[in-house]
Amino acid sequence: xxxxxxxxxxxxxxxxxxxxxxxxxxxxxxxxxxxxxxxxxxxxxxxxxxxxxxxxxxxxxxxxxxxxxxxxxxxxxxxxxxxxxxxxxxxxxxxxxxxxxxxxxxxxxxx
Amino acid sequence: xxxxxxxxxxxxxxxxxxxxxxxxxxxxxxxxxxxxxxxxxxxxxxxxxxxxxxxxxxxxxxxxxxxxxxxxxxxxxxxxxxxxxxxxxxxxxxxxxxxxxxxxxxxxxxxxxxxxxxxxxxxxxxxxxxxxxxxxxxxxxxxxxxxxxxxxxxxxxxxxxxxxx
Numbered sequence: 492x493x494x495x496x497x498x499x500x501x502x503x504x505x506x507x508x509x510x511x512x513x514x515x516x517x518x519x520x521x522x523x524x525x526x527x528x529x530x531x532x533x534x535x536x537x538x539x540x541x542x543x544x545x546x547x548x549x550x551x552x553x554x555x556x557x558x559x560x561x562x563x564x565x566x567x568x569x570x571x572x573x574x575x576x577x578x579x580x581x582x583x584x585x586x587x588x589x590x591x592x593x594x595x596x597x598x599x600x601x602x
Numbered sequence: 603x604x605x606x607x608x609x610x611x612x613x614x615x616x617x618x619x620x621x622x623x624x625x626x627x628x629x630x631x632x633x634x635x636x637x638x639x640x641x642x643x644x645x646x647x648x649x650x651x652x653x654x655x656x657x658x659x660x661x662x663x664x665x666x667x668x669x670x671x672x673x674x675x676x677x678x679x680x681x682x683x684x685x686x687x688x689x690x691x692x693x694x695x696x697x698x699x700x701x702x703x704x705x706x707x708x709x710x711x712x713x714x715x716x717x718x719x720x721x722x723x724x725x726x727x728x729x730x731x732x733x734x735x736x737x738x739x740x741x742x743x744x745x746x747x748x749x750x751x752x753x754x755x756x757x758x759x760x761x762x763x764x765x766x767x
Binding site: 507510511513514517518519520522523525526527529530531533534535549550551554555557558564565567568569571572575576579585586588589590591592593594595597 | 617620621623624675676678679682683685686687691693694695696697698699711714715718719722724725726727734736738740742745
């Protein structure tokens with residue numbers, strides 16, 4: 492039974508990872524791409540790891556899979572934040588059809 | 603030994619026990635020695651306000667926060683998958699500014715992380731002194747600072763305030 496549920500979780504994870512990679516190709520600029528890759532790849536990878544945990548149970552590798560979920564959830568948003576902030580401060584423009592950029596306005600006002 | 607040392611030691615030893623899961627005496631002894639040394643050296647750099655660990659209600663709110671967070675995370679993924687798979691790419695991106703009342707570093711970090719993993723939003727920068735967050739929104743519904751705050755921040759802010767502030 493556990494193995495069947497594990498397979499389902501791994502399948503869902505693979506699907507979300509696929510959508511993340513698709514977003515990386517299709518979306519127009521750095522920030523949108525970061526959105527797609529961060530969200531989908533985080534949950535997709537966590538889902539795959541959780542499926543692995545269901546396979547292995549509370550053994551050495553199962554517990555390590557759970558720890559990996561914790562660390563991915565803690566670190567993936569931070570790296571996306573750092574990348575987007577770095578991109579903005581080194582002058583990467585938003586997409587042409589973007590609605591507003593209050594961050595650039597505020598930075599101009601400060602400087 | 604101060605309280606912050608002991609709290610850090612507990613965190614470290616729990617992490618060590620999970621990493622070396624089928625635990626035995628050798629692992630335990632090495633873990634206690636190393637964790638004791640590390641927490642003695644860097645004790646109050648991480649745990650600045652040890653008294654907040656005593657409040658039981660914070661842990662209960664944290665338990666309530668986890669399923670909420672997972673639910674929002676799943677919604678975010680379905681949202682992004684829909685936008686990516688749609689032939690017309692229905693996106694409307696922009697960077698908006700929102701305001702937050704949270705003060706402590708931990709609470710701000712958790713708020714920024716939660717915003718990044720929830721539907722359509724990603725935190726770009728933070729101005730901790732004035733309490734502003736700059737957020738990249740994949741589908742801008744409202745440019746006004748107060749309405750954007752209501753839509754993006756409000757649902758987490760109340761809970762995070764009870765957990766960390």
